[in-house]
Amino acid sequence: MSNQQTRRVVVTGTGVVSSLGIGTDKFWSAIKNHECGIEDAKTYNTEDLQIKIAGEVKDFDPKEEGLTKQFLMADRYSQFAGIAAREAVKQSGMEMPLSPEDGMRAAAIIGSGVGGINTLEDSYRGLFELKKRATHPLTLLKTIGSSGPAHISIEYGIKGPCFGVVSACSTATHSIGLVYNMIKSGMVDFGLGGAAEASLAWGTTRAWQGMRVLSPVGLYPFSKHRNGTVLAEGAGILMLEEYEHAKERGANILAEVKGFGMTADAADMVNPDIDGTAGAMDLALKDADLSPSDIDYINAHGTATVVNDINETRSIKRVFGNSAKDTPISSTKSMHGHALGAGGGIEAVACLKAMEDNYLPATVGFDEPGDECDLDYIPNEGRSSEVNYTMSNSFAFGGLNAVLVFGPSPA
Amino acid sequence: MEDVAQKIIDILKKNMKEPPETIPMETPLSELDIESLDLAVIVFDIEDTxxxxxxxxxxxxxxxxxxxxxxxxxxxxxxxxxx
Structure with missing residues (x-):
């Protein structure tokens, strides 16, 4: 084990489940084709809902995905987590399941905004509406927001830190940041970090409708015609590893995690505060020891609500100063939708692929710049461009902010 | 239908920290002491009522x-x- 001061953290695997497809390759080729995964929702009845669109994972059949029995018995959210984790593990080339000794040096921090809420909704419908006498015996285990990481730890023999993080739309970014810091500090040598979300349902859409922040037509970040966000589901998980550990086993290193910053606004449940959001970006850059002008691409939180997009634009201007105008920014949510807790994980993968491919993903559905939205949002068409350093922003309800910075593989 | 106006004013007042004595019909919502989240609650309250x-x-x-x-x-x- 190398010295704590010099421990560097690299990414050796990625896994994605999204409305644009299952698997990083499918996801990325859809992004490059400017596809949009937002459609009329099919997995729940939208007849009496005002909001009828969502970014659903299409034609999802857990059996066809070849999941093991424990995942087949789990909630859809855990299944998404299982699929994304399996892809990240496979790509890392790490031998799994781990020996008990290696297992103690590994982490699985897999969060979710609301865990198995679909299971809960179904069971409550059974109890309250259908007057069933009991719920399915696995209801509790399927519902708890730590079932995803628990199943993953069982699947791969991960015996170190293993739990779920909850911070609404910043969940995945916080989770990845925690694993990064655990590796950096010497607590573990490698681990899975990210999140999964599967909260699309009649009841939760009702709850979201009540917030009055959803668009009935589409997710158009930073754009004049934007009128709210669109809910989506999926998972985004990274395999992080201490650099020497990865090098020793001859792993294919995808990128380095350069920095992580997190803050809380301590202000308001829904209105973001520039000090908090800009502060998290600032801390991530400091941790990475980079200047704003080093960043070649920002994957914005970009939810397409009026307030987020203006606040995020102002925050980028405050942190990036003169280089703000020259820094390409996009919200890939315009294509995969707002996958809530999982969003930051999916978007971290978008950053990593942007670096691998030297390609800047677009913000699709862009008509003209919204008021106060005057930066380069890569409107409608992605671009080929050298991408060495990227930043991924996640800003959640409650004012909980998390930002990651990625860079090229060390040497 | 006049009690519609009264019911709505009651709902507005209920959701304001320091409601004024009277709220004239021509008052812009932006001039009332309500924030975006309050407005979501007010709309819900009106829908429910x-x-x-x-x-x-x-x-x-x-x-x-x-x-x-x-x-x-x-x-x-x-x-x-x-x-």
Missing amino acids: FGIEIPYNANEEVEDFKTVGSVVDKVKELVAANG
């Missing part, structure tokens, strides 16, 4: 939500449409 659904989106500025009077008119229209 009158058994209607109001297609309000916090991301859009619409005529129906300009003044207290325009909200009252919109609610009357929706109540009438409900039969």
